[in-house]
Amino acid sequence: MQRRPDGGLRAGFNVLQQGSCWTIPAQCGHGHKTNCPYVSCAHSLDTDALRAQDGAPTREMRQFIGFNPLKLADVPVRTAGPLIFVTLADPLPSLDDQLGTLAAAARREPLGRLRHVARFWAVLDCNWKLASDALFEALGASPESGRLEERLATSTVVPSTGATHDELWSAGAAAAWEPLRLDDGSGVRLWRGFPNVVLAALPNHAAAVVVKPTKLDGVALVVSLFAYGPAEGTEVDEAAAALVAGWRAVTAEARARSRSVQPAGSSPIHAHARGRIADDGAPTGRSSLH
Incomplete structure (x- = not known):
């Protein structure tokens, strides 16, 4: 999930698991169970929110989204009060039905x-x-x-x-x-x-x-x-x-x-x-x- 320059949110799912990471990504480097040297490993411990550097993606952000934005399939993202929710359900249910x-x-x-x-x-x-x-x-x-x-x-x-x-x-x-x-x-x-x-x-x-x-x-x-x-x-x-x-x-x-x-x-x-x-x-x- 990314904060866009206009303040909105975009959520995406990496449809190609091998995100061109040749080392264990930062987001799963401390996981108890890391089965894959790429993103999408199971039971990982994510980092906190990552800040861009002068609007440019950092190395850690690249490991989440890869270098090719076409690899990302958009995922519905909704907000409720101060909270942000995503879901992979298809067809998309209403947020009230989910929560x-x-x-x-x-x-x-x-x-x-x-x-x-x-x-x-x-x-x-x-x-x-x-x-x-x-x-x-x-x-x-x-x-x-x-x-x-x-x-x-x-x-x-x-x-x-x-x-x-x-x-x-x-x-x-x-x-x-x-x-x-x-x-x-x-x-x-x-x-x-x-x-x-x-x-x-x-x-x-x-x-x-x-x-x-x-x-x-x-x-x-x-x-x-x-x-x-x-x-x-x-x-x-x-x-x-x-x-x-x-x-x-x-x-x-x-x-x-x-x-x-x-x-x-x-x-x-x-x-x-x-x-x-x-x-x-x-x-x-x-x-x-x-």
């Missing part, structure tokens, strides 16, 4: 006006179908909830911290961010969309968590944080670091829980996956968040 509960959540007007403030990666030791269970539990949701959408009171304790959501996100520099003020006053809201995204709306920020499989029993979480501007006179870096510190505690708890989490009939993603995974193990007709 279900997550669609309304992503389009909440307050979330659409937030700006990106921080991003970090974390690792869980479980299969991707169980990652959102571990994350929900780390945020204080009941292990037996078994729902795609969860509402928590701001007085709910975040297990690893011993603090409530309200205390965790309103302490120290984290208090600098403006309140999120969701229109329904429902406190903490959590949504998970099949196959690979968790969206959270908390007292003064929101988070989008992408679950990236790295091996059969391991995933990387890409946690992106969004918020309104901090109070006047507050350093943005300090305020963002406070949010990241809180989320690192949450993901550390999720990692500890991921080592013991087991498939259960109550896990909605696991149940959904059983019905949506094709014989070759690939999700069919669903959207992915990037």
Whole structure:
């Protein structure tokens, strides 16, 4: 996926796997399972967003798209609030049909006006179908909830911290961010969309968590944080670091829980996956968040 000079987005799929890469590409150099010296290898760990140099593609960008733009087949790309989605489904379903509960959540007007403030990666030791269970539990949701959408009171304790959501996100520099003020006053809201995204709306920020499989029993979480501007006179870096510190505690708890989490009939993603995974193990007709 590329940001065009006019600010729009273009998504493409390399229809010729050998992208003229004579070495392991940068985007999969740290993967646990690299079966191919070209792009499109399985279970790779991508880099963060790559910046062009004065408008010209860099070596890493060339490894994604190749030197011949005709090798790229265009892929539908859509946005919902601050999130970007692509899908390989044919015929193309509507975004709402693909995302279900997550669609309304992503389009909440307050979330659409937030700006990106921080991003970090974390690792869980479980299969991707169980990652959102571990994350929900780390945020204080009941292990037996078994729902795609969860509402928590701001007085709910975040297990690893011993603090409530309200205390965790309103302490120290984290208090600098403006309140999120969701229109329904429902406190903490959590949504998970099949196959690979968790969206959270908390007292003064929101988070989008992408679950990236790295091996059969391991995933990387890409946690992106969004918020309104901090109070006047507050350093943005300090305020963002406070949010990241809180989320690192949450993901550390999720990692500890991921080592013991087991498939259960109550896990909605696991149940959904059983019905949506094709014989070759690939999700069919669903959207992915990037």
